[in-house]
Amino acid sequence: MAAAPAKTPGQAPLVLGLLLAPALFWLLALVILPHVDLAILSFRERVGPRQYAASLAQYKTFFEEPLYLHVFLRTAVMSVIATFLTLLLAFPIAWIIAKLARGRAGSLLFIVCLIPFWVSETVRTLGWMILLRESGVLPALLVKLGLASVPPELLYRDATILVGLVYTSLLFMVVPLVTALESLDNSLIEAAYDLGAGGFTILRKIVIPHAAPGITAGCIVVFMLTLGNYLTPTLLGGKNSQWFTEQIYTQFITRFNWEQGAAFGFLLLGLSTALVVAGLKISGQQFGDVMRRT
Amino acid sequence: MIPSLPRPLWLRASTAAYLLAFLAFLFLPLIVVGVFAFNDAPYPAPPWRGFTLDWFVGNSAAGRTGLFADSELLGSLWTSCIVATWVTLLSALIGTSNAFLLERGRFRGKQTLSVLMLAPLVIPGVILGISILAFASRIAEFADDTFGLELDFLRPGLPLVVLGQFSYIATIATLTISARLRRFDTTLEEAALNLGASKTAVFRTILLPYLRPALLGSAGISFLMSFADFNTTLMVVGSDSPLTVMMYGRMREGASPVLNAVSLFLMIASALLALALLRRGSRTAA
Numbered sequence: 001m002a003a004a005p006a007k008t009p010g011q012a013p014l015v016l017g018l019l020l021a022p023a024l025f026w027l028l029a030l031v032i033l034p035h036v037d038l039a040i041l042s043f044r045e046r047v048g049p050r051q052y053a054a055s056l057a058q059y060k061t062f063f064e065e066p067l068y069l070h071v072f073l074r075t076a077v078m079s080v081i082a083t084f085l086t087l088l089l090a091f092p093i094a095w096i097i098a099k100l101a102r103g104r105a106g107s108l109l110f111i112v113c114l115i116p117f118w119v120s121e122t123v124r125t126l127g128w129m130i131l132l133r134e135s136g137v138l139p140a141l142l143v144k145l146g147l148a149s150v151p152p153e154l155l156y157r158d159a160t161i162l163v164g165l166v167y168t169s170l171l172f173m174v175v176p177l178v179t180a181l182e183s184l185d186n187s188l189i190e191a192a193y194d195l196g197a198g199g200f201t202i203l204r205k206i207v208i209p210h211a212a213p214g215i216t217a218g219c220i221v222v223f224m225l226t227l228g229n230y231l232t233p234t235l236l237g238g239k240n241s242q243w244f245t246e247q248i249y250t251q252f253i254t255r256f257n258w259e260q261g262a263a264f265g266f267l268l269l270g271l272s273t274a275l276v277v278a279g280l281k282i283s284g285q286q287f288g289d290v291m292r293r294t
Numbered sequence: 295m296i297p298s299l300p301r302p303l304w305l306r307a308s309t310a311a312y313l314l315a316f317l318a319f320l321f322l323p324l325i326v327v328g329v330f331a332f333n334d335a336p337y338p339a340p341p342w343r344g345f346t347l348d349w350f351v352g353n354s355a356a357g358r359t360g361l362f363a364d365s366e367l368l369g370s371l372w373t374s375c376i377v378a379t380w381v382t383l384l385s386a387l388i389g390t391s392n393a394f395l396l397e398r399g400r401f402r403g404k405q406t407l408s409v410l411m412l413a414p415l416v417i418p419g420v421i422l423g424i425s426i427l428a429f430a431s432r433i434a435e436f437a438d439d440t441f442g443l444e445l446d447f448l449r450p451g452l453p454l455v456v457l458g459q460f461s462y463i464a465t466i467a468t469l470t471i472s473a474r475l476r477r478f479d480t481t482l483e484e485a486a487l488n489l490g491a492s493k494t495a496v497f498r499t500i501l502l503p504y505l506r507p508a509l510l511g512s513a514g515i516s517f518l519m520s521f522a523d524f525n526t527t528l529m530v531v532g533s534d535s536p537l538t539v540m541m542y543g544r545m546r547e548g549a550s551p552v553l554n555a556v557s558l559f560l561m562i563a564s565a566l567l568a569l570a571l572l573r574r575g576s577r578t579a580a
Contacts, residue, residue: 228418
């Protein structure tokens with residue numbers, strides 16, 4: 001039925017319709033219409049029992065209530081820091097995989113780096129909690145080494161949240177970086193070296209420009225995932241996490257204030273989209289290419 | 295720098311040190327999860343008090359409820375399996391249909407459609423969840439008000455969890471299967487048609503076997519992603535919690551080595567799945 005070969009002139013409309021229907025149903029019923037509905041929700045206000053009026057009250061609350069704005073900005077800034085740290089940590093390992101390890105060792109190392117991401121984020125976060133909590137492994141180790149007199153509580157700090165976020169995001173940075181670096185011709189580096197360029201100059205003038213598409217793709221995906229993360233900040237940060245997705249959850253599920261929650265959702269979506277678009281503009285890439293790259 | 299250039303000793307030493315530290319960072323959390331599943335203590339914390347299997351096989355008579363006696367946890371594991379099976383099936387079906395639509399179809403707006411299909415990947419999971427929750431509730435309210443129909447499947451619960459996860463996993467399946475279909479040599483298909491095969495026969499005997507690796511690969515990924523999904527699921531979950539949501543709840547309450555036991559179980563299961571996929575992948579490549 002679906003085997004209409006490409007070169008037959010004129011396509012059976014029935015086949016096309018059959019293929020189009022599920023795609024349209026998926027996109028309309030599960031993606032587009034729900035977001036339209038969410039937009040409508042966010043632009044209305046409850047004026048009485050089951051009575052609603054169009055209003056900007058939800059967005060006004062966001063800008064007038066210092067807590068919401070603070071959490072929003074904090075989430076954005078922390079996500080930027082996490083993205084940057086992920087890039088710093090992932091770049092050398094991608095370099096080792098793509099350039100230094102020879103033959104099978106490289107692909108083996110690549111697979112080894114991917115292994116932790118086959119298990120769910122819940123499990124990985126559990127591991128960090130066991131490592132970092134006051135009665136956990138690292139505080140006990142610090143006491144044993146004489147670096148602390150009482151086991152310090154390493155959970156519920158901003159740095160902890162960042163560690164968790166970086167850990168969770170590594171895969172999405174390593175994969176596009178390796179792909180980008182593998183396509184870099186070694187002879188370019190050799191030529192630069194022969195012409196007297198130092199390591200830093202080679203990195204700045206040859207490696208980074210070549211890897212720019214991979215770097216952008218990785219950064220965009222990591223930033224998006226970090227911004228929308230819920231599990232890692234709430235578990236590793238506890239009450240101090242103040243992550244914006246938590247505000248959305250509170251409004252939607254705990255307070256049942258869907259109008260406010262919808263507005264928050266749109267603000268987060270707006271921020272995420274704005275940064276994706278900005279990232280693409282800066283690097284001059286197409287959205288589709290970036291997504292296929294990762 | 296690269297191996298063909300001279301690398302000073304300090305650089306080689308620091309590369310090695312970095313690699314070791316990186317691998318430790320990567321695997322330490324997983325190792326502690328596994329190790330403390332066997333610690334003979336009520337909390338997953340040091341010191342080591344000896345080896346025990348209580349957290350797997352213990353029952354209430356022993357004072358410790360192990361994984362295999364924890365009906366709540368086992369129930370949520372089962373729930374996750376059911377949800378993941380549905381998501382995998384639906385994603386494989388729509389992924390195949392979308393692949394043919396995008397690779398073979400000729401119609402106006404195809405470019406727009408293919409970009410639109412990528413959108414679910416850039417929408418944060420939490421927002422996918424709340425938008426589907428809100429929209430489903432609106433339809434349910436509407437049906438109730440106008441026709442007096444009770445559409446329970448549109449209320450928070452497993453059907454919505456399946457739909458929520460499907461909404462973005464379908465994109466991944468579409469990308470995987472399209473990528474393979476794009477590399478298909480259409481002359482094979484033409485030859486078969488010239489030799490008198492029907493279109494259905496061509497699809498069944500040539501295209502489907504060709505797509506098999508991509509179908510299996512995307513099914514494996516879909517299953518794992520569904521199993522691991524938290525953000526979208528949390529927003530639309532009803533009374534039956536899938537495993538991630540159940541674990542999250544328990545992790546907030548406090549720590550118990552049962553969670554380590556179930557995590558170790560998950561790790562082994564996904565490692566086996568990964569190995570199976572890798573072996574299959576290398577066999578088809580060869």
